[in-house]
Amino acid sequence: MKCKKCGQRASVNMPQHNLGLCREHFLEWVPEQTERFIKKYAMFTHEEKILVAVSGGKDSLSLWDILHRLGYRADGLYIALGIDEGVDYSVESQRLAEKFAAERGLTLHVVNVQEQTGKTIPEWAETSLRGRQKPCAVCGLVKRHEMNRIARDLGYDVLATGHNLDDEAAVLFGNTLSWSREYLLRQAPVLPGTPGLARKVKPLCRFYEREMAAYALLRGIEYIYEECPYSAGASSIRYKELLNQLEHDQPGAKLAFYLKFLDARQQGLFSAQEEKQLELHPCPNCGQPTSAPGLCSYCRMVGEFGG
Amino acid sequence: MVKLVLRKQEFEARPGMALVDALKKVDILPEAVIAIRNGEVITEDEILHDGDVIKLVAVISGG
Numbered sequence: 001m002k003c004k005k006c007g008q009r010a011s012v013n014m015p016q017h018n019l020g021l022c023r024e025h026f027l028e029w030v031p032e033q034t035e036r037f038i039k040k041y042a043m044f045t046h047e048e049k050i051l052v053a054v055s056g057g058k059d060s061l062s063l064w065d066i067l068h069r070l071g072y073r074a075d076g077l078y079i080a081l082g083i084d085e086g087v088d089y090s091v092e093s094q095r096l097a098e099k100f101a102a103e104r105g106l107t108l109h110v111v112n113v114q115e116q117t118g119k120t121i122p123e124w125a126e127t128s129l130r131g132r133q134k135p136c137a138v139c140g141l142v143k144r145h146e147m148n149r150i151a152r153d154l155g156y157d158v159l160a161t162g163h164n165l166d167d168e169a170a171v172l173f174g175n176t177l178s179w180s181r182e183y184l185l186r187q188a189p190v191l192p193g194t195p196g197l198a199r200k201v202k203p204l205c206r207f208y209e210r211e212m213a214a215y216a217l218l219r220g221i222e223y224i225y226e227e228c229p230y231s232a233g234a235s236s237i238r239y240k241e242l243l244n245q246l247e248h249d250q251p252g253a254k255l256a257f258y259l260k261f262l263d264a265r266q267q268g269l270f271s272a273q274e275e276k277q278l279e280l281h282p283c284p285n286c287g288q289p290t291s292a293p294g295l296c297s298y299c300r301m302v303g304e305f306g307g
Numbered sequence: 308m309v310k311l312v313l314r315k316q317e318f319e320a321r322p323g324m325a326l327v328d329a330l331k332k333v334d335i336l337p338e339a340v341i342a343i344r345n346g347e348v349i350t351e352d353e354i355l356h357d358g359d360v361i362k363l364v365a366v367i368s369g370g
Contacts, residue, residue, distance in 0.1 A: 001350045011348040020350060057368060167369065213341050213366035217348060227368060236369040244338040244367075 012214045015251035023218050030215050034066050034203050041189040043201040048157035050074040051198070053147050054100075054108065056093030058216040058223040059162030061100050063204055065221060067160070068104060074160070076101055076108040079146050081139060082120025085229035093224040100221065109154070111146050117302050128301050135230045138301070145298040148288050151198035158193075163202040166209035169254045170239040172261055185270045188262070196282055196289050208254065209240070309355040313340065313363040320355055327351035329361075339367055 001010040003022035010020035021029055037043070044050055050067060054060045054076040067074040078097040083089045094110065101108035114120045119127065121142065125135035151159045168187070175183045193199035204212060216223050231237065246253045280289035283296035285303070290296035295303065311318040311329060320329035326349065330337050337351040340363040344353070355361070 001352050010350050013350040013352070023348070058366075059368075166367070170369065208338075209368070210338060210341065210366045213364060214348060217341060217343070217364065225364075231369060234369055237367060240367050240369060241336075241339070244336050247338050248336050 011218065012211065014208070014211065016208070016247075016255050026214065027218055030062075030207070030211070031066050031069050033207070035070055037189070037206055038070075038201075038203050041201070043160075043190055043203060044072070044158045044199075046072060048073070049155065050158050050160050051109075051147075051151050051154070051156040052076050052160045053143075053162070054078050054097045055162070056096040056224045057162070058221070059164050059167075059204060059209075059212050061097070061162075061221050061223050062212050062215045062219070063160060063162040064100070064106070065104075065219060066215075067203070068106065074106075075156075076106060077147060077150050078108055078110045079143055080110060080112040080114075081142075082112075082114045083122060083228060083230070085122070087226060087229060089224070089226065089229055092226075096222055096224055109150055111150060113142055113146070116146065117142070124301070128304075136234065139230070141298055141301065145286070145288065145296075148197055149286070152196060152288075156198055158199045158201055160201050160203060162204055162212075164204045164207050164209045164212050165254060165258055166240050166243065167236070168202070168205050169243050169258050170236045172258060173239045173243060174235060181270060184261075184265070188265065194280060194289055196287050205258075206255070308357065309359045309361065311335075311361045311363055313365065322355055322357035322359070324355050325351070326353050326355060326361065329355055335363065340365055 001013055001020040002008065003010045003025055004019055005025040006022060008022045011023045012026045013020045050072055052060065052064045052067065052074050054064055056078070064074060064076055076097065078094055080094055081090050098108060121135060121139050124138045124142065128138060147159055172187060175187065189202050189205045191200040243254050280291060281293045283290045283299055285295055285299040288296055309320040309322055309329065311320055311333065313335065318333040320332065326342055327337055330351065342349050342351065343362040343364065344359055
């Protein structure tokens, strides 16, 4: 296969776009497309301060790299979860995030969950009701809370995450299987900010996961290759595998699934009760918006089971 | 022979095959991996040569 731009040997084939590109042109194409998506979905401007949630994985480090290349004011946030499980998962991912930042002279904020809450994620998973059998539920809750807190406390305009199209399509697939209307309502490339919550954006939401892995490899970005030890058997991975099988038989299926959902959502498919769904109340303890009056889930968990 | 390496697993393939066919034989979707030969990322239509060692990088992450 030849590069569509220069005729040299292609490194990356993207059948959904009928496009093959060599290393050089692929590494130009990805930031160009990212900029296009940032503008198309009005994610942020060059004047705004962006906080990139960095896990040490290929997607978030690539996102940070791309935003830096595009000249955006983007700092990183790494949340140390305290996951070890015999493979030093958190230690290694933090090392890679710090190495990435140091090599480029970028600012990385590090929040340690154990220092912040008194326990690591595995400890929370063992001791809280929410965490029983579900460490990922606790992890998601704590990460969301800390990302929102740091973005608010340090004055960032927007919080950017490295979710790629496979992530989005898998979430969409799961929520469609269960017709989780409230989650379908909230899935979008941009979640507008509300008092106490920074705007959330997903600039990579139209890139396939494979493209982001190729970007990281071709840019020489060192990322954590091992999976989180708790992700084994996760439904999101199973959905991704199913969607890849569909993509194999029908190139472009994943992209169409997601984009047609966004179109349908924009045209009002889920809008009838939207205003009711968006009623939020400030948590009396941390001030972050929560769906029901009283303490938010995070403060309830830390209050009841902390110490 | 050609060797395909994915994490700790190794597979063998016949020289002269396209990578996409070799992947199919060992039940790996091209959508789920990046293939690297001699340090270069290659596309799935590349023909495999005797002695090639193809490193397959899994791309799916999540949880």
